[in-house]
Amino acid sequence: MQVTLQISNADEKLIKALKSVISIHPQAKLKIEQEKLTENGYTPEFEAEILKEMKEHKKAIKKGIIKTYHSFEDYKKAMNAI
Numbered sequence: 349m350q351v352t353l354q355i356s357n358a359d360e361k362l363i364k365a366l367k368s369v370i371s372i373h374p375q376a377k378l379k380i381e382q383e384k385l386t387e388n389g390y391t392p393e394f395e396a397e398i399l400k401e402m403k404e405h406k407k408a409i410k411k412g413i414i415k416t417y418h419s420f421e422d423y424k425k426a427m428n429a430i
Contacts, residue, residue: 355362363380370378386395408414417423 367378370376383391386392388395390398405414409416415426417426
């Protein structure tokens with residue numbers, strides 16, 4: 349029988365405890381795969397996607413496709429002018 353267990357926010361103490369429990373059954377094998385995260389704490393794929401979207405938004409702002417405001421008051425004035 350094979351069982352897959354996914355645990356979020358695991359630390360070294362939990363990993364050590366799991367290894368200890370698995371060692372009770374000599375035929376059982378434990379495979380640990382740690383998700384690689386960037387220095388910002390995100391998966392590389394997610395961070396690349398966010399950075400790409402940020403670049404696209406900056407280009408759209410420069411082209412005037414997206415309008416930005418310095419304050420909420422400025423935004424309200426612009427919306428009232430429409």
